[in-house]
Structure formats: structure tokens, C-alpha cells
Amino acid sequence: MENNSTRNNQDNRKKIFGRKSAPASSAQNRSTLPAAVVKKTPAPRPKREPREQRRTPVRIIPLGGLNEIGKNMTVIECSNDMFIIDCGLAFPDTEMPGVDIVIPDFTYVERNKEKLRGIVLTHGHEDHIGGLAYLLKKINVPVYGTKLTLGLVEGKLKEHGLSGKVNLNVVAHRKTVKMGCMAVEFIRVNHSIPDAVGMAVHTPAGIIVHTGDFKIDYSPINGEIIDLTRFGELGSKGVLALMADSTNAERPGYTQSERKVGESFEKLFTKAEGKRIIIATFSSNIHRIQQIVNCAVKYGRKVAIFGRSMINVITTAIELGYLDVPKGIIIDIDMMNRYDSSEIILITTGSQGEPMSALTRMAMNDHKKVNITPMDFIIISATPIPGNEKFVTKVVNELMKSGAEVVYEAMYEVHVSGHACQEELKLIQALTKPKFFIPVHGEYKHLKKHAELARELGMPKENVIIGEIGNVIETDGVKMNIVSQVPAGKVLVDGLGVGDVGSIVLRDRKHLAQDGLIIVVVGIEKASNTVVSGPEIISRGFVYVRESEELIDNARHLLASTLATCSMQDFREWNSIKTKLRDALSDYIYEKTKRSPMILPIIMEI
Numbered sequence: 001m002e003n004n005s006t007r008n009n010q011d012n013r014k015k016i017f018g019r020k021s022a023p024a025s026s027a028q029n030r031s032t033l034p035a036a037v038v039k040k041t042p043a044p045r046p047k048r049e050p051r052e053q054r055r056t057p058v059r060i061i062p063l064g065g066l067n068e069i070g071k072n073m074t075v076i077e078c079s080n081d082m083f084i085i086d087c088g089l090a091f092p093d094t095e096m097p098g099v100d101i102v103i104p105d106f107t108y109v110e111r112n113k114e115k116l117r118g119i120v121l122t123h124g125h126e127d128h129i130g131g132l133a134y135l136l137k138k139i140n141v142p143v144y145g146t147k148l149t150l151g152l153v154e155g156k157l158k159e160h161g162l163s164g165k166v167n168l169n170v171v172a173h174r175k176t177v178k179m180g181c182m183a184v185e186f187i188r189v190n191h192s193i194p195d196a197v198g199m200a201v202h203t204p205a206g207i208i209v210h211t212g213d214f215k216i217d218y219s220p221i222n223g224e225i226i227d228l229t230r231f232g233e234l235g236s237k238g239v240l241a242l243m244a245d246s247t248n249a250e251r252p253g254y255t256q257s258e259r260k261v262g263e264s265f266e267k268l269f270t271k272a273e274g275k276r277i278i279i280a281t282f283s284s285n286i287h288r289i290q291q292i293v294n295c296a297v298k299y300g301r302k303v304a305i306f307g308r309s310m311i312n313v314i315t316t317a318i319e320l321g322y323l324d325v326p327k328g329i330i331i332d333i334d335m336m337n338r339y340d341s342s343e344i345i346l347i348t349t350g351s352q353g354e355p356m357s358a359l360t361r362m363a364m365n366d367h368k369k370v371n372i373t374p375m376d377f378i379i380i381s382a383t384p385i386p387g388n389e390k391f392v393t394k395v396v397n398e399l400m401k402s403g404a405e406v407v408y409e410a411m412y413e414v415h416v417s418g419h420a421c422q423e424e425l426k427l428i429q430a431l432t433k434p435k436f437f438i439p440v441h442g443e444y445k446h447l448k449k450h451a452e453l454a455r456e457l458g459m460p461k462e463n464v465i466i467g468e469i470g471n472v473i474e475t476d477g478v479k480m481n482i483v484s485q486v487p488a489g490k491v492l493v494d495g496l497g498v499g500d501v502g503s504i505v506l507r508d509r510k511h512l513a514q515d516g517l518i519i520v521v522v523g524i525e526k527a528s529n530t531v532v533s534g535p536e537i538i539s540r541g542f543v544y545v546r547e548s549e550e551l552i553d554n555a556r557h558l559l560a561s562t563l564a565t566c567s568m569q570d571f572r573e574w575n576s577i578k579t580k581l582r583d584a585l586s587d588y589i590y591e592k593t594k595r596s597p598m599i600l601p602i603i604m605e606i
Contacts, residue, residue: 055477056181056204060243060438063488064088064104066469067444069247069385070127071490073104074210074440078203081180082112084119085199085210089130092492093387097509099492099501103131104469106138107487113139117179120186121145122212123196124152125284133160134498142167144177146186146195151316152284173197173227188227189214192258192418193284194322200230205477206240209432213245213441215255215420216427221262221287222322228431235432240477242434246442247419249450254423256416261381262291264413269295272377275405276341277301278370280351280359281381283310285418286317288381289347293325296345302331306358306370307349314347333369341375351382353391360391363398374403381414422453429457436480437464438473508598515597516541518589520559520581523604532606535559535581542597551592558588577603 058078065072070090075082092099109116118141122128129149133156136143143153143166150168157163171177173188185200191213201208209231216226248255269277281288296303305311314330317323336344350359359380361367372378378399384392392408399406407414420428429437437459439450444466451464465480467473470488474481492501517540523533537552537559562584566577578601585599 053477055206057474057476058182058203058205058208059483060208060241060473060475061108061486062440062467062469062471062473063106063108063486064090064469065127065441066447066467068469069441069443071102071104071131072128072441073131074243075109076179076182076201076203076208077112077115078181078205080115081117081182082115083117083179083182083184084109084135086122086128086212087119087130087132087135088125088127090127090490095510096492096506097513099494099506101130101493102490103134103493103498105487105489105491106135109135110138115180116141118142118144118177120177120179120184120199121149121153122199122210123191123193124149125193125213128213129153129156133157133162134493136160136162136166140166142169144169144171144184146171146173146197148193148195148286148317148320148322151320152313155312155316174230176202187230188224190217190220190224190226190418191215192282192287194222194224194286194317198231200234203240205475206435207234207237208241208243209234209239209434210243210440211245211428213247213419214424214428215248215418216424217255217257219257219259221258221290228427231428231431235434239432239434241436241438241475241480242429242432243438243440244425244428244450245419246425246439246446246450248417248421249425249439249442249446249453251417251421252423253421255419255421256413258287258291258416260413260416261288262294265291265295265379268377268379268407268412268414269299272405274342275375275377276344276346278346278348278359278362278376278378278404279381280348280379281415282351283307283313283349285381286313286322289314289317290323292345292347293323293329296329297326301343301345302339303329303345303347304331304333304336305347306333310347310349336369346370350395351380351392352385352388353393353395355391360395363395363402365402372399372402372404376402376404378404378406379414380406380408383415383417425450425453426457429454429459434459435463436475438467439464511598512541515595516543517598517600518542518585520585520599520601521604522559522563522577522581522601523606525606531563533604535563539597542595543593554592555585555588558584577601 056079061075061077063073063075068090070088072086072088074085090102092102116139129152132153147170150170157166171186173186176183176185181204183202185202186197187200189196189198189212196212198211198214214226218225279292293303305314314323318325348358350357353360358367362370362372396406396408437454439447447466451466454464455461465473465482467482470485471482472484472486474483491498494501519538521534521536522531525532535556537556559581562580566580581601582599590596
């Protein structure tokens with residue numbers, strides 16, 4: 001009995017203290033257990049903030065439009081897909097003699113053409129579509145844009161022999177187009193040309209908003225106000241990055257409505273009673289042309305159009321329904337003589353003082369069909385693009401010398417910008433609430449000022465990137481940095497030549513323009529290695545030979561002496577003779593004139 005009792009007690013202890021025993025069910029039982037056995041409730045851990053999730057990286061690669069006006073082109077790339085926003089041109093500056101236009105460098109796109117899913121266009125201005133035909137000649141991909149934009153593109157494709165060979169796709173506002181793993185949504189904005197759009201690029205890393213060129217016009221001519229609602233909706237969802245137009249970032253306040261120009265036209269048309277009215281404006285400003293047509297109808301005048309680009313744009317706009325022109329208002333330029341001057345309005349190109357434009361030829365009395373007289377009332381409805389001020393001033397002076405009355409922006413409100421000023425830029429920033437900001441479309445001073453505006457609204461300095469063309473800006477949804485560089489720059493177009501005018505050719509052209517050219521011609525008999533004719537000197541752009549006979553004769557004698565000192569080895573290596581002639585003549589010319597013309601020796605074998 002005793003042994004059985006002892007065994008039972010041991011079994012009970014095992015039940016209580018053994019590994020397989022269940023915990024006591026009551027507080028009283030728990031209190032009798034040894035301290036080592038009582039389980040302590042762990043203290044609650046502090047909650048960690050959820051880490052932001054890194055996503056598939058997206059790369060933004062500007063190939064134009066940064067630190068410059070024009071040549072806008074941006075590549076958006078993610079995984080094995082990429083697409084292009086705009087493909088524009090720029091006009092040459094004074095450092096590019098003989099160059100017609102400047103387009104972006106397409107090297108990076110050509111190297112990755114298998115990734116390219118398409119090209120999307122914001123609007124139909126030259127600085128956004130002017131380079132498109134040159135790219136499509138190399139890579140044929142689908143192009144997406146609004147109806148007017150593609151109508152203007154079609155005209156350019158015809159000029160380049162690409163009509164019917166490119167897949168053009170018309171898109172509407174708030175429509176979305178797939179670009180591989182990305183999608184592009186089109187958002188209506190106001191600009192100085194109808195059918196302009198901004199874009200929301202939906203990527204695996206987040207939403208990237210690109211405003212395109214825009215302003216906020218609450219009373220636009222066509223009644224279609226910028227879709228601020230959609231920008232706000234995107235902001236409430238969360239915008240990863242904003243890329244916004246910076247052209248007017250230095251200007252405070254708001255950009256005036258286009259209707260302000262119409263009010264000025266009304267006053268000026270009354271003032272110009274009895275005179276012929278000539279209006280120079282941008283060919284693409286269809287809203288302004290509509291207001292001119294409206295005034296022509298009101299004041300009983302006919303409209304004649306000058307300038308190839310002006311005729312092309314107006315014809316396209318009428319065909320597509322973007323210009324409402326009553327029948328009989330527009331007349332052929334050859335019909336003008338049948339009307340009195342007071343019944344005519346001329347709409348012409350040349351608001352920037354371009355040397356070959358219609359208005360410039362009128363000012364220089366070089367136009368075949370228009371002579372400027374004191375009975376002309378001329379309105380220049382545009383602001384000079386930076387760098388063109390001297391050209392515009394020259395045209396204005398020449399027009400005034402002919403007795404015409406000239407009105408330009410500084411005198412009346414005959415032009416308003418198509419780009420947003422500071423308060424409008426702030427509004428877009430506030431609506432979209434982006435995490436990162438990239439100012440685009442402008443010179444460095446514009447980008448810098450726009451970046452400052454973003455920081456004033458609370459954007460952290462490290463979240464603002466002022467890029468340069470060729471930068472690869474990468475974001476994974478958490479961070480955004482410039483990670484590398486791709487080929488980018490300027491490709492010069494001269495006539496039919498694309499890219500064949502480089503830095504060396506430009507250097508030679510500037511040298512010729514500044515100092516002129518001297519050609520030295522020498523005839524050498526190869527068999528005997530003797531000079532049988534020359535040296536003859538031909539001067540172009542250096543001095544007029546007949547008025548500088550002594551200088552030319554002395555130069556000829558110097559060259560003859562130089563040839564006489566050449567050895568037989570020199571005669572076997574003609575490059576050596578050319579170098580000696582060039583050096584001797586260059587030193588002499590500089591000593592006598594302090595000029596350094598280009599010297600070109602030519603040796604003829606006889």
C-alpha cells in the first residue's frame with residue numbers, strides 16, 4: 001500500500017511539473033507554481049513604420065528641351081518598353097551659319113529601336129513635331145496625337161515623302177494608350193494652338209504627369225478649358241513625378257486670356273478705318289486667326305493670306321473644323337487688286353523678323369505683290385523670341401520708313417503668351433501634389449526659377465531634379481536620381497544634308513565669314529618637278545584685288561620665293577609644299593593687315 005501511494009504521488013507530480021502536463025486552469029494553481037515555470041507575457045514591440053516598397057524602375061531620358069528653347073523630346077523607359085514624348089526642332093542661332101534647322105540626336109533611340117512602342121505628341125508646334133519626319137525615316141513606329149496635331153504632322157510627312165507610310169492614331173482627351181508595361185493618358189490643356197494635351201504616364205513605379213506646353217485660360221476661344229479636375233484626381237491618387245512647362249516661370253501672376261487680344265483687335269480695327277490692315281503672327285496660332293476672321297466679318301473686310309506655313313496651317317485647320325470661316329471671307333492673293341485697300345486684311349508670317357519671311361520682304365520693298373505705303377496699318381501680334389529682338393526691330397524700322405503705322409506688343413495688348421506664369425504653375429503643383437519634380441521646356445534660368453517655386457510650395461530640395469539633355473533620371477517609386485548619361489546633342493540640317501554639318505564645318509564657315517578666303521594656285525610639271533605656272537592668288541571676302549594690287553603682287557613674289565627654296569623631296573610630297581606656302585602667306589598677310597583669312601593652296605599637275 002505504501003509503495004502504491006508513493007508511486008501515485010510521483011505520477012501526480014509528473015502531471016503537474018512534467019513537460020507534457022497542462023497549465024493550471026485557475027489563478028490559485030498558477031500562484032503555487034515555481035517562478036521558473038510561470039510564463040511571462042512579452043512586452044509589446046513598438047510598431048514600425050511600413051517601408052516604402054521599391055518597384056520596377058522607370059527611366060526618364062530628355063533628349064531635348066532642357067537648357068534650351070525648342071527641340072523638345074523625352075524618352076520614357078521601363079523594362080523592355082519605351083516610348084517618346086514629342087520630337088521637335090529648334091532654329092539655328094548666329095553661331096550656325098547656313099544651317100536650316102536643328103533636331104535632336106536620335107542615336108540612343110536607334111540603338112534601342114526594338115524597345116520603342118510609339119511616339120505621343122502634346123501639340124502641333126514646330127518645336128514639338130518638327131523633327132518627327134527625320135526620326136520616322138529611320139524608325140517607323142505608331143504615332144499618337146489629337147486630330148489637329150496629326151493633321152499638321154500629315155502635312156510634314158508629305159513634304160518628306162512619308163505620306164501614307166506612317167501609322168497615325170487620333171486620340172481624344174481622357175483616352176489611354178498602352179505602351180508595353182506603361183500607359184499614356186491624354187489630358188486637355190490650354191495653349192496657343194488648339195488640341196494641346198498634357199499626359200499622365202501610368203508606370204509600374206507610379207504616375208508621371210507631363211504638362212506639355214500649357215496655360216490656364218478660363219475663357220478660351222474654343223470654350224474648352226484645361227481639365228484641372230483630372231489633374232486633381234491624379235493628385236489624390238498620388239503622383240510620383242511632375243514634369244512641367246517652365247517657359248514663363250520668371251513671370252509673376254497669370255497669363256492673360258487669348259480673348260484679350262480680340263478686344264485689342266476691335267479697338268485697332270476701328271483706329272485703322274480707311275487703311276489696309278496687315279497682321280503678322282505665328283502661323284500656328286489658330287485662335288488668333290479666328291479672332292482676326294471674326295473682326296474681318298464684323299468690319300466688312302476680306303482676308304488674304306501670305307506665307308507658305310500660314311497657308312498650310314490655315315488650310316488644315318479649316319478642313320478639320322478648327323477654324324470657322326464664312327464663305328467668301330478668304331480671297332486669293334491675286335484677287336486683292338479688285339478691292340479697295342480699306343477692304344483688305346493681310347495675315348502674314350514674319351512676326352520674328354525672319355530674313356526670308358513675307359513681312360520682312362515687304363519691309364525691304366522686295367515683295368512681288370505688296371508694297372508698303374502710308375495707307376498701311378501693320379500689327380505685329382507676337383513677342384520676339386529671345387535672340388530675335390534685333391531682327392524684329394529692323395523690320396519695324398523699315399516699315400515705319402515707308403510711312404506705315406506699326407503696332408507691336410509693347411504698345412498694345414496684341415499678343416498674349418501660350419505658357420503658364422507663376423501662379424498657374426503653382427496651381428498645377430498644388431493639384432498634382434507630386435513626390436518628385438522635374439522642370440522642363442526652358443533655358444537654365446527658367447528651370448532654376450521653376451525649381452524655386454516648387455520648393456516654396458514645400459517640395460524638398462532633394463526631390464527636385466534640374467536635368468540636362470542626355471541625363472538618365474531613374475526612379476523606383478522611393479528615390480529619384482540621375483544615374484547615367486546617353487548620347488544627346490544637336491544634329492544640324494542644311495538643305496537635304498542631315499548631320500553632315502559638324503563642328504569643323506561650322507568653324508570653317510565662321511572663319512570664312514569673319515576673315516574671308518585666299519586661294520593660291522600653282523601648276524607643277526610632274527616629270528621635271530618644276531613650276532610652270534603661278535603662283536596665282538584669288539581673293540574672296542578678304543580684299544578686293546583691284547584695289548590692293550601692291551599687297552597681292554608682294555604676296556605673289558613671296559610665294560614664288562618660297563617655291564624656289566623647296567627641295568626635290570618637297571616636290572615629291574605636295575603636302576609639304578602646301579604647308580610652306582600657307583605658312584609664308586599667312587605670316588605676311590597678318591603682318592600687313594592684322595587679318596587671318598583662310599588660305600587654300602591648290603597644286604595642279606601638268
